[in-house]
Amino acid sequence: MTFPDLTIAPYxxxxxxxxxxxxxxxxxxxxxxxxxxxxxxxxRMSRNRFxxxxxxAVVELFRGTPVLVQLFWAFYVLPFLGxxxxxxxxxxxxxxxxxxxxxxxxxxxxxKSVPAGQWEAARVLGYAPVQAFxxxxxxxxxxxxxxxxxxxxxxxNKFTALASLVxxxxxxxRALSVRATTGSTTEVFVLIMIxxxxxxxxxxxxxxKLDGWVGFRFGAKAGRPVQLKEAAT
Numbered sequence: 432m433t434f435p436d437l438t439i440a441p442y443x444x445x446x447x448x449x450x451x452x453x454x455x456x457x458x459x460x461x462x463x464x465x466x467x468x469x470x471x472x473x474x475r476m477s478r479n480r481f482x483x484x485x486x487x488a489v490v491e492l493f494r495g496t497p498v499l500v501q502l503f504w505a506f507y508v509l510p511f512l513g514x515x516x517x518x519x520x521x522x523x524x525x526x527x528x529x530x531x532x533x534x535x536x537x538x539x540x541x542x543k544s545v546p547a548g549q550w551e552a553a554r555v556l557g558y559a560p561v562q563a564f565x566x567x568x569x570x571x572x573x574x575x576x577x578x579x580x581x582x583x584x585x586x587x588n589k590f591t592a593l594a595s596l597v598x599x600x601x602x603x604x605r606a607l608s609v610r611a612t613t614g615s616t617t618e619v620f621v622l623i624m625i626x627x628x629x630x631x632x633x634x635x636x637x638x639x640k641l642d643g644w645v646g647f648r649f650g651a652k653a654g655r656p657v658q659l660k661e662a663a664t
Contacts, residue, residue: 466531588630
């Protein structure tokens with residue numbers, strides 16, 4: 432039995448070069464998303480309305496408009512206003528802001544889900560507010576965030592494909608170029624589907640391991656309070 436030659440074989444280094452660019456973009460968007468999720472989430476819980484209201488406005492703007500429109504604004508409109516971003520930074524910032532806005536609700540909801548009795552018990556044991564948040568509240572909140580953030584990170588993996596629309600030659604962009612050159616539609620799209628799927632599975636596996644580590648390290652799982660220890664004197 433013989434197999435037909437894969438006409439995309441000579442272009443595999445070019446495609447995998449795009450895969451490397453996609454991974455770089457994914458790493459950037461994960462960092463930006465997580466950072467903004469915590470900053471926005473905590474800011475929206477602030478009692479200071481001069482902090483809370485502007486952040487809420489930004490969050491609603493990015494949650495209420497399509498990411499594709501946001502990408503076009505960042506790359507094609509901002510230059511008219513004197514702001515020029517490279518394709519990878521335009522994509523990373525827009526996707527990070529978009530998903531960071533959604534994820535801020537994960538952070539805020541997780542913190543609010545920790546029973547109020549945990550604060551009271553920490554206060555009784557002599558914990559300062561910052562110490563109580565760091566040692567008692569935050570580990571429980573993180574345990575509640577892991578699974579929702581798994582979905583966010585998988586979405587980020589898929590959103591990287593949109594960067595081709597702002598001229599970034601990442602995986603999808605290069606795959607389309609190879610398809611146009613060779614006419615090998617099936618081989619090209621089977622390959623990139625496998626690559627995207629593999630990264631999504633690695634994210635799910637890694638976050639599952641992180642969930643187990645958080646449970647082991649802090650004794651915290653969703654719905655299980657952290658065991659309070661005596662306050663440091």
